[in-house]
Amino acid sequence: LPVSAKLEELDSWAEGQTLRFIARIHHVRNVSAKLAFILLRQRTVTVQSVLTVRENAVTESFVRWAEHLKPESLVFVEAVVRKAPEPVKTCNVHDYELHIESMHSIVEVDEALPIDVYNIDQVEENPETKQVELRASNRMRTTNRIAYLRTPTMQSVFRIQSTVTNIFRSVLNERGFTEIHTPKLQPAATESGASVFPVKYFGRTAYLAQSPQLAKQMCISADFDRVFEIGPVFRAEDSNTHRHLTEYTGLDLEMAIDRHYHEALDMIDAVFKAIFTAIYRKHSKELDLIKTRFPHEDLVWLDHTPRLSFKEAIALLNESGWTDDDGKPALDTEDLSTRAEIRVGQLVKEKYGTDYYIIDKFPASARPFYTHLDEEDPAYTNSFDIFLRGQEIVSGGQRIHDAATLADRMRKVGVDPAAMEEYFQGFQWGAPPHAGCGVGLERFLFLMLNLGDIRNASLFPRDPKSLQS
Numbered sequence: 247l248p249v250s251a252k253l254e255e256l257d258s259w260a261e262g263q264t265l266r267f268i269a270r271i272h273h274v275r276n277v278s279a280k281l282a283f284i285l286l287r288q289r290t291v292t293v294q295s296v297l298t299v300r301e302n303a304v305t306e307s308f309v310r311w312a313e314h315l316k317p318e319s320l321v322f323v324e325a326v327v328r329k330a331p332e333p334v335k336t337c338n339v340h341d342y343e344l345h346i347e348s349m350h351s352i353v354e355v356d357e358a359l360p361i362d363v364y365n366i367d368q369v370e371e372n373p374e375t376k377q378v379e380l381r382a383s384n385r386m387r388t389t390n391r392i393a394y395l396r397t398p399t400m401q402s403v404f405r406i407q408s409t410v411t412n413i414f415r416s417v418l419n420e421r422g423f424t425e426i427h428t429p430k431l432q433p434a435a436t437e438s439g440a441s442v443f444p445v446k447y448f449g450r451t452a453y454l455a456q457s458p459q460l461a462k463q464m465c466i467s468a469d470f471d472r473v474f475e476i477g478p479v480f481r482a483e484d485s486n487t488h489r490h491l492t493e494y495t496g497l498d499l500e501m502a503i504d505r506h507y508h509e510a511l512d513m514i515d516a517v518f519k520a521i522f523t524a525i526y527r528k529h530s531k532e533l534d535l536i537k538t539r540f541p542h543e544d545l546v547w548l549d550h551t552p553r554l555s556f557k558e559a560i561a562l563l564n565e566s567g568w569t570d571d572d573g574k575p576a577l578d579t580e581d582l583s584t585r586a587e588i589r590v591g592q593l594v595k596e597k598y599g600t601d602y603y604i605i606d607k608f609p610a611s612a613r614p615f616y617t618h619l620d621e622e623d624p625a626y627t628n629s630f631d632i633f634l635r636g637q638e639i640v641s642g643g644q645r646i647h648d649a650a651t652l653a654d655r656m657r658k659v660g661v662d663p664a665a666m667e668e669y670f671q672g673f674q675w676g677a678p679p680h681a682g683c684g685v686g687l688e689r690f691l692f693l694m695l696n697l698g699d700i701r702n703a704s705l706f707p708r709d710p711k712s713l714q715s
């Protein structure tokens with residue numbers, strides 16, 4: 247027998263089979279001097295085990311010893327698989343239980359954990375709002391992180407996160423992209439609107455990269471043709487929202503284009519469809535577990551992702567009678583507010599029946615200096631965002647590749663070309679037309695899985711209030 251059986255494969259074992267495995271004590275229910283029910287947990291699985299006195303095998307003193315093991319202790323168990331006489335409601339394995347033959351402690355936990363791992367994910371109805379809410383506060387989840395990460399829900403979330411980055415990487419590798427690793431210490435800021443973290447750098451100031459934007463474009467100037475990066479992104483935004491982190495994982499791509507910036511849009515659209523398909527194909531068990539804590543409908547996407555122009559999205563919004571906090575309709579010359587974005591998401595769902603869609607041709611005022619203007623209407627740009635369940639998961643578009651146009655645009659929006667000398671040089675030395683985009687990994691995942699808060703999609707979340715070791 248293998249030393250540690252995987253309890254996730256319990257369905258495939260026959261009744262009567264003996265398993266040897268390592269698990270944590272989840273909860274001990276002491277029934278009598280001769281009988282205890284010990285809930286065991288191994289990663290995503292909780293299962294009931296039965297410890298009962300049997301001649302020549304289990305003694306009363308053994309039962310007493312086992313009953314004193316504290317939750318979270320690690321034990322090595324030998325047990326026989328049996329059908330449960332009635333469904334075990336307190337575990338996520340309902341149909342089987344394990345009859346313990348022997349048990350040894352490997353690591354005993356003396357202290358009770360500051361949170362109850364078993365209950366932290368429990369949801370209950372808030373009597374005031376009638377909404378189903380999580381019992382423990384988000385702060386509690388952030389500060390007791392290791393315990394929280396042990397929950398079956400979080401184990402499931404991060405398995406799915408791993409699939410997302412694997413698929414992003416493998417689809418782009420298949421399509422001729424080169425994976426790159428660009429410096430996170432930068433000489434200047436790149437994204438307008440978002441602030442940067444300054445870092446002391448040998449007598450001068452460097453900045454933590456707000457995006458691999460400049461570096462990925464420099465790779466295009468350097469003839470890499472198609473590049474992608476999975477790496478950290480730093481934003482010094484004092485935003486205590488459910489969807490902003492100060493450090494997140496960016497999934498970025500950049501590519502030379504033949505005719506149209508929609509080649510980059512088609513690329514990321516294909517990547518997302520591969521990601522959705524892989525999540526639903528590979529992770530049905532994890533999704534079921536996540537749904538018990540974060541109930542949600544499966545994502546709906548279409549073979550042909552609807553593409554609305556920014557003007558069309560604004561028209562859809564205003565036709566629905568939407569107004570901002572001052573009672574005014576939305577303007578098609580300004581970026582959408584979060585509230586407007588969410589409403590557009592509902593309207594798109596009603597009209598097209600999808601949770602996943604594209605808005606194209608954003609106004610120039612809403613985009614950074616490197617964005618290529620729309621030649622037919624320079625108040626707009628060749629740029630897009632992708633939305634999931636009404637919130638932005640991707641920004642991207644065509645970049646200015648002509649040095650003179652770029653210098654002119656930088657001057658107009660008050661960016662100093664001298665601070666980006668090397669970047670700028672790439673265009674003076676001739677860069678091909680190109681386009682690209684960036685996805686926020688945690689942003690995508692928390693919206694995809696309805697985790698309610700981006701912190702639930704980040705292992706050790708960084709926000710303006712938390713900087714745990």
Ligand code: ATP
Binds near residue numbers: 440583
């Ligand atoms: P971008 O790609 O432009 O960075 P983003 O989704 O990361 O988009 P921001 O552009 O910083 O976020 O802001 C988008 C929306 O998020 C804004 O419309 C704003 O309403 C909302 N937002 C940003 N910061 C806050 C905040 N501190 N409190 C509430 N809402 C915020």
Ligand code: AMO
Binds near residue numbers: 437456481489641685
């Ligand atoms: P943008 O600033 O829109 O674009 O960022 C790209 C994507 O990153 C995610 N994101 C965030 N996630 C968590 N916390 C934050 N504070 C945060 N800010 C942004 C979102 C967003 O869509 N250089 C461009 C991309 C490009 O054009 O290639 C950029 O950084 O999912």
